[in-house]
Amino acid sequence: MLAKPALAKQQDQAAQGPAVSASPWKPRILVAEQNSLVAEGLAKLLEPEFEVVGLVVDGRALFESASRLRPNVVILDLSMPEFGGEDSGRQLKDLLPAAKIVVLSTSEDHKVATETLHSWASAFLLKKSASREIVEAVREVLKGNSYSTLRLDQELEARALSDERLNQSRDLTVRQREVLQLLAEGRTMKEVASILGVTPRTVAFHKYKIMQRLGLKNNSDLVRLAIRAHLIPAP
Numbered sequence: 001m002l003a004k005p006a007l008a009k010q011q012d013q014a015a016q017g018p019a020v021s022a023s024p025w026k027p028r029i030l031v032a033e034q035n036s037l038v039a040e041g042l043a044k045l046l047e048p049e050f051e052v053v054g055l056v057v058d059g060r061a062l063f064e065s066a067s068r069l070r071p072n073v074v075i076l077d078l079s080m081p082e083f084g085g086e087d088s089g090r091q092l093k094d095l096l097p098a099a100k101i102v103v104l105s106t107s108e109d110h111k112v113a114t115e116t117l118h119s120w121a122s123a124f125l126l127k128k129s130a131s132r133e134i135v136e137a138v139r140e141v142l143k144g145n146s147y148s149t150l151r152l153d154q155e156l157e158a159r160a161l162s163d164e165r166l167n168q169s170r171d172l173t174v175r176q177r178e179v180l181q182l183l184a185e186g187r188t189m190k191e192v193a194s195i196l197g198v199t200p201r202t203v204a205f206h207k208y209k210i211m212q213r214l215g216l217k218n219n220s221d222l223v224r225l226a227i228r229a230h231l232i233p234a235p
Helices: 006-016 036-046 059-069 086-095 110-119 127-142 150-169 174-184 189-196 200-214 219-228
Strands: 028-032 051-056 073-077 100-105 123-126
Touching: 028 036, 028 059, 036 051, 036 073, 036 127, 051 059, 059 073, 059 086, 073 086, 073 127, 086 100, 086 110, 100 110, 100 127, 110 123, 123 127, 174 189, 174 200, 174 219, 189 200, 200 219
Parallel strands: 028 051, 028 073, 073 100, 100 123
Antiparallel strands: none
8 A cells, every 4th residue: 555645644634633742842833835746845844843733735725724723833835725815814814923034035125025024924035045044934933933935034134224224314414415416427536526615525525525424435325325315316
C-alpha cells in the first residue's frame, strides 16, 4: 500500500483537528501556500521546532482551517488563489487577533511591505529568500517582534530616512531652498552665485549647511531630495 504524500497527511490532520500529544507544547503553525511542493518543503523546514497543524492551498480553505485550528502563526502566500490581498489579510487578523501572520510574497515593492506590516502582518518575506529566513522570522514574531527580508528592511529604513529628510527640508530658509534647487538643477556654484547676487563662497556655505543639516553625503543625495521636495521635476 502506497504511503500518503505529506500534503495529504497534513490535510487529514487539519480535517480531524489537532492530535493530542504528551510531548512538550510547540507553537502551532498553519501553512497557506498555493504550491503544494513549496508547502510541503516549508512544513519539513518548520517541523523540527514547531507543530505544523495543517497545509492549505487557497483562501477559502485558509479561513475555514484558521477558524477551526486557531494556530499561533500563519505562514501566508500573499498571491494564493481566493485570497484578496489587503482586505483578506485584515479579515484574517480579525479572525485570529492573537496569531502572528508571516507573509510570503514575490513583490519587492516597499510600499506593499510597509502597508502589510503596518496593518495586519508581523513579518514580510520574499519567496526567493523565505527558506533561509522562515524559521528565524517565526521565532522573532513569536517574541512579539516584526521581521522583514533584509533587502526590504534596508529599503524601508532608507525610505524612512528619506521621509525624515524631506520633513526637515521644509524647515530650510528661503535662501537655502533656492540654493538647493539651483544646485540640484546642475548649476555650478558660480552660476548660482550670479543668479542670486551673492558670492560663490556664500553659496558654498549654504550648501555645506544644507548637507550637514539633512545628513546628505553627496550631490546625488541633494538631487534626490530636491526631486522629492518637488523643487525640481523628476528626470
